[in-house]
Amino acid sequence: MSYLRISSMTLAVAAAISLIGCGQKEEPKPAPAPAPVAAPVPPPKPEVTVRLGHVAPLTGPQAHLGKDNENGARMAIDELNAQGLEIGGAKVKFDLVAEDDQADPKQGTIVAQKLVDAKVNGVIGHLNSGTTIPASKIYFDAGIPQISGSATNPKYTQQGFTTAFRVMANDVQQGKVLGEFAAHQMGGKKIAIIDDRTAYGQGLADEFEKAILAAGGKIATREFTNDKATDFAAILTKIKSKKVDVVFYGGMDAQGGPMAKQMKSLGVKAKFLTGDGGCTPEFIKLAGEASEGQFCSLPGVPLDQMPGGKAFGDAFTAKYGQIQLYAPYVYDAVMVMVDSMKRANSVESAKFLPEIGKSDYQGVSAKVQFDDKGDLKGGAISMYQVKDGKWEYRETIGGSPAEMVKEAVKDAAAAVKDAAVATGEAAKDAVKGAAMEGAKAAADVAKGAADATKSAAEATKAAVEKK
Amino acid sequence: MDIFIQQIINGLILGSIYALVALGYTMVYGIMGLINFAHGEVVMIGAMVALSVIKLLENSGLPVFLLLLFGLAAAALVCMAVGFTIERIAYRPLRRAPRLAPLITAIGVSIVLQNLAMLIWGRNYHAFPPILPTTSMTIFGATITSLQVAIVLIAALMMIGLMILINRTRLGRAMRATSENPSIAQLMGVNINQIISFTFVIGSALAAVAGLMVSANYSIAHYYMGFMLGLKAFTAAVLGGIGNIAGAMLGGILLGLIESLGAGYIGDLTGGFLGSHYQDIFAFFVLIGVLVFRPSGLIGEKVSERA
Amino acid sequence: MMAQLPGLGQFRRDKSAAVIASIVMGIVLAALPFLIGSGLGNSWLRIVDFAMLYIMLALGLNIVVGFAGLLDLGYIAFYAVGAYLYALLASPQFGLHYPVWLIIPAGAALAGFFGALLGAPTLRLRGDYLAIVTLGFGEIVRIFLNNLNAPINITNGPQGISGIDPLHFGGVTLAKPISFLGFTIPSLHAYYYLFLGLALFIVFVTIRLENSRIGRAWVAIREDEIAAKACGINTRNIKLLAFTMGASFGGVAGGLFAGFQGFVSPESFNLMESIMVLCMVVLGGMGNIPGVILGGVMLTILPEIFRHGAGPVQLALFGKILLDPEALRMLLFGLALIVVMLYRPAGLWPSTTRRREFKGESTTDVLKEGE
Structure with missing residues (x-):
């Protein structure tokens, strides 16, 4: 996540300000x-x-x-x-x-x-x-x-x-979230990655791999197919021999569905995880009952x-x-x-x-805000799991406002170790920043600050939960 | 070891599917010396029709066996009609034309069939109705479903049937005569137009079988599925020696095994330098290697120097 | 540059007529981008630019298929080689930015080398066996391009290479309008002239080749390899030369494509592209240069005509869209391939010898007297 590094302290403060500024703008929409x-x-x-x-x-x-x-x-x-x-x-x-x-x-x-x-x-x-x-x-x-x-x-x-x-969300944003999810929530220790050698599948799988390695997971094997394939028996058999916990597929539903099905018929016990390309009703249709309990991610919120x-x-x-x-x-x-x-x-x-x-x-x-490159800011990613033949929402990881304040928190109070204290600080900073901007409506500022504090608190909570 | 056996079985199943499709290519080639590039699309039409019919009858309470049979019958009828029409419209008028002219019409037919299928069945992927038993059996630690056993058996049966048809029947004799020298066959009283039509119809019926098998095994059908399948099957037919029925079978099975073992072991063999993404390259290298040493395929008849 | 046009053969009968015809032709070709640009819009100009690239490709493939009679289904690999060489040597991928005049010939040379590489093991193969091996070769090149991002990142894999330098000469880049003596040439027009120039150069080379010893040797091999051998033709070298020459044209076109697009990725070089170039050669008239050019232009422009026409014509005729215009477009394209071949089996503009052959003795090997 390169944009993390770009954001220096000033940027973070600016983000907090703009957040509040945005909050203002949003309220009186017709104004x-x-x-x-x-x-x-x-x-x-x-x-x-x-x-x-x-x-x-x-x-x-x-x-x-x-x-x-x-x-x-x-x-x-x-x-x-x-x-x-x-x-x-x-x-x-x-x-x-x-x-x-x-x-x-x-x-x-x-x-x-x-x-x-x-x-x-x-x-x-x-x-x-x-x-x-x-x-x-x-x-x-x-x-x-x-x-x-x-x-x-x-x-x-x-x-x-x-x-x-x-x-x-771009591949980097989503791959990272997927990797962390596989390593932490799914408890993946040994992970197999398959991608379809398209720009999308390979990009996502690469980012996923990085995230897994960063989280201390182990990539048991990396396999490949193509976006027109229907037979995955050979690579799945190899994956079976590696005894993995999670199989991640970077690619589309037309391959992901049959792949999950073939995993089941070959007796691969691992959980199946895929990105937005497989996060479709089509996946369930094609995988049949083999789709039960499998995971996928989708940018944004359900x-x-x-x-x-x-x-x-x-x-x-x-x-x-x-x-x-x-x-x-x-x-x-x-x-x-x-x-x-x-x-x-x-x-x-x-x-x-x-x-x-x-x-x-x-x-x-999602709540659409762009960063300076034109990418979606924050980029919340939601995770889903198949229950009774339907994708069921599990949780949202990241998310635009929370993510941004979290960054502000991190940068503004780099010295302060305690996250809770930092939250208060950042919120104060944010209020100050908003006031300096020459607040047009005091009520709005207060509301924005309150929002920011709330989001920051949530972010902190999420961060604490993760740790 | 069980993994190795599993890979062999995977290869056999994949290979049988290739072989089923390759039989259609090779039959047409054997009679007319023409690569029927549209054959993959006929397989697709077969899959689509079979799937639609089975979906339609799914809730009628008929036993699975009958459902499959009805699906297959409908698919075979449609495919035969399509095959017959293709030959009549796109190939017959070009019998005396330069060799590449029918290749271009075949590509045209292929594009037309694909887009017609898209108009009829839409752009979405179709899932095969879950009517088949999903239980799998275990042989030496490897798993295989009953459908997959059926696929291997059917492919073998089809090949044997075709060989009997060609070598043991009157019709087969006429086919061989046409293949050998059409004008002399005609002088001997063979109605070669009829024979060629018949070849296309049989090839298309085989395509219908293949279509049903593919869509049932992978539980997926799509208007674009014919292209890749046709390409692989064509490769298989050439590998075995195009124009030769047993060659198609051999080439198909071999290609399936190469792909399966290639994907399974190429990574370990090269110390992780090459992975399963080189599976197709592996297959093509084997093909080129075979053709360099046996320029007319593994068991193909020697092409005369006068091409 | 226009003086080459009389060589097209059709205008050879009368010298003065040839001069006039070539002058007219020259004026038309020079004015074409302005006519199209102002009359039909820049999208058509871009299509014409692509048509130029495809003419180069079709002419290159014509040497292999049309002259030497070797069926090649993997021709697009050479286009890919040229394109990727340009992309690697003039983009931020390796931080290299070599000049165009160096890369394009290098691309031609490398593609030519690949052509020989393909030719060598396939010398003994004939007809459809050759077709499948060349097809395999094309796929091998594409798969390598698609996968060479690990362990060492060379081609950037499926992500493709972006930010490629536009075609430029010294400080003049074709990506921006060029001011010249108070006269501004828009970017697409500049590309047009460059592509036209190179296409004409390739036409010129092809014509010279066709009428040379080598060209006659190719035709001899096409017609009867054994007889050609008996006449003292070194069939091995001559065949390899056909592959090399054909491939090098593809390499040039590839380099231009990379500079024009600014982005290359393996999906631009799939089997369907090879098949399309083959269709251009066969549909236009195998072995006949004007025919091949016609084929290249037709098959590039036809789908675009259908694209522009499929929706509006339906609206005009029936008042509503009955058939999905996109499916209809491809449907019509497929039908056009069939119909053209049925009515002109030797191509739209076959060479005179071919036409003669076709009227007399058939060249089909199997169903010689089919009816």
């Missing part, structure tokens, strides 16, 4: 809207059409995920259109330009160029890191903001492109724990059928982009782009 409207009055247009591009593979082996993403975006667009938003004094109609990149990097750039030509105001996607990375350059050159709901390769946001954002999450889930299921995987994140990506437009009071890419970085949006998958 900022009218103010700027009065100032830069754009020519009064009756209606503007905002075109949002969406790219995902709609043909080829990952088409089911691609369509799911598209449905997520479509759902958001439909809802927004039904709301009849007004931005910059004009009624806004959103239009989704959905494209297929076939998960092929070359097609990805062609489609990106097509969207740039079509003068889309923003882009949601792509699905795969392999297409997202080369396409991001084209969007950056054209100044078009891009939010991906599913590209998890850390490189995507490390290229220095100010237009690149993602509303999903839908039914999020405000509006359950409503989203129900509406989506009614409209498009079961959520495959990334639809909620893509939905959030659209919402975050439109939220930025609202705050900037403009639908022009150049105008609302700076606002995306400042987002503080309560999405259905």
Whole structure:
């Protein structure tokens, strides 16, 4: 977790301040809207059409995920259109330009160029890191903001492109949590890792391995398959001979499901753990009864724990059928982009782009805030386990506000060993910082500080529990 | 030791599946000298149809055996029709065309079938209904399910059946004649159009069997599953000597064993330097090695110098 | 540079007509990016840029398949070799930033070496056995690229290599608009001219090869290897040369691809890509240079036409989307492959000798008198 190191003391304090600042901004939501409207009055247009591009593979082996993403975006667009938003004094109609990149990097750039030509105001996607990375350059050159709901390769946001954002934890964030979970909660001493040699699977598995080693676990064997395989008997037999406690798979549900099933029929006794790619109802369908008791992780917080999450889930299921995987994140990506437009009071890419970085949006998958690279801040990861043929929520590890205050706590009071004392200190610091900022509404500050204290306390509690 | 036996059994099962698909490739090749690149997609169609029919009848209370039979029958019918149509539309008009022309139409057919399947069955993965017993038996410490035993047996039976068909029946004789020299076969009163159609129909029926076996064994079916399977089976057919029925079987089993043992032991053999991600490379190296020393496969007939 | 065009053979009859034709052609090719860029948009220009790369690939494969008659299903491996060499020598991966004029020829040379490497063990193989070995070779290269991130990280594995230097000459980079004598050339246009130049160079080399001793030796091997041998042709060397030459073109195209995209990952070099390049060669007209160029352009542009057309045309015809446009697009693409081959079995623009062969004696080995 490199961003941990980056955050120096000042950064941490700044984070605490911004947290409180965000808290302020969040409360009077309609308030900022009218103010700027009065100032830069754009020519009064009756209606503007905002075109949002969406790219995902709609043909080829990952088409089911691609369509799911598209449905997520479509759902958001439909809802927004039904709301009849007004931005910059004009009624806004959103239009989704959905494209297929076939998960092929070359097609990805062609489609990106097509969207740039079509003068889309923003882009949601792509699905795969392999297409997202080369396409991001084209969007950056054209100044078009891009939010991906599913590209998890850390490189995507490390290229220095100010237009690149993602509303999903990257591989590093998730792999670390998964590793710690396997080592501590699942009691894994000897662990086998399998990955599918895709950018996603390998990236996640590498981070998982690092976390396991850091936690003092032992990697019994590292095996590999590919994203089109169906037969895992050979590698599972080898894993069986190593007598491991946990098998981790970095890859998608289409392989994870059959893999869990074959583990059972080969008599591998280990627990099965997988990342977001396997955290789908499809996994249970494909693994059958072998899925019982297996674990997975999903960035963000479960839908039914999020405000509006359950409503989203129900509406989506009614409209498009079961959520495959990334639809909620893509939905959030659209919402975050439109939220930025609202705050900037403009639908022009150049105008609302700076606002995306400042987002503080309560999405259905997570509370969306970005760090300076465009990655999701904090990145809560939730763990699930199959019970009675259903993924059941177990716990959330990390989490944006708590995580941030925890860092603030750590850095601000590096000398102070006692975490409880540090919490108080940090909270005080936070209050001070907020006051210095020239608090606009005292009540809000107090509320924000209280929130911060509460989160810090929670963080401390979590930290204590872990130890 | 039980691990080694388990790996051998894994290889046998995988190999039998490859062999089942490879039989279809090799039959068509034997008669027409044509790589039917679309064969993998026919297997996919077989899997999809069988799965849909079984899903439909799942709650009808029929015994499992009948369910499978109905699924297989429907799949076989559809596949035979598909195979017949492919030959009629994409290959027959090109019999006198340059050698690579039917290869391109085969690729075209493959793309068409894939996307048709996507339109019909959607983009999602389909799980095979849990109608089969999941109990497994233990032989020398290795486990195998009854379905897997059935797969190995069926593959062997299919091969024997095909060999009898080709070597012992009137139809088989006509097939061999067509393969040897179509124009002379025609002069001898063989209706070669009919024979070729028939070959495709049988090959497609085999594909239906393979499709059902694959989707039942891995409990998964998807419109994209044919590509990889077809590729592996094609490799197996060439390894054994394409055009040769026993060769397809041998090549399939061998490829399965190589993959299984490769994935299982390559890491330990190289001291962890190479891992199971080199399993396919291992298989291809064996293939290249075999072909360098036996340019027409393990038991393939020698290709005449005049290619 | 345009003077090479008369060599295309079609314009050879009349010298003055050839000059006029090549001038017209030159003007069209020079003006093309501006016509496309302003008329159809930059996405089409990017497609045309890719079409140029595929023309280079198709011409390279044409040497192996079309001239020498060796079926190669792993051709994309050479493209990958060129692309990865560029990526490794001009990116932050190893912190190396060598100039383009050094890397592209190096890529051609390395790909050529790989071509010989593939050719050597496969000299005895024929037809479909050769096809499967070349297919295996292509997969081996891809799998190595995909896995060489451990124990020593060379290729960065499935993550691919990002941040590759754009194609640049001295201080002039093609990734940004180039100002030249008060005239600005947008980035995609600059790439177009570079790719066009190299494609024309490859066309030129191919034409010269075709009419050389080597080219005739290739054709002789294609038609009858034993007879060729009997005529004193060193079939081993000539075959290896075909693999090497073909591969080196692929290496050039690969290097350009890496610089153009700025990112390479193994998924760009899968089997389907090899098959597509083969389709270009066969569909266009094996062994005939203009035909192969046509094939390359068609198969790059056709799916894009369907992409632009599949949805809107349905809307216009039926008032709603009946069939999923993306599935329909691929469906139409597959159908196009079938239909073209059915109506033009020797390709869209076959070489004259091929056409003659096809009308007279069939070249099919098995079903000679099939009907």
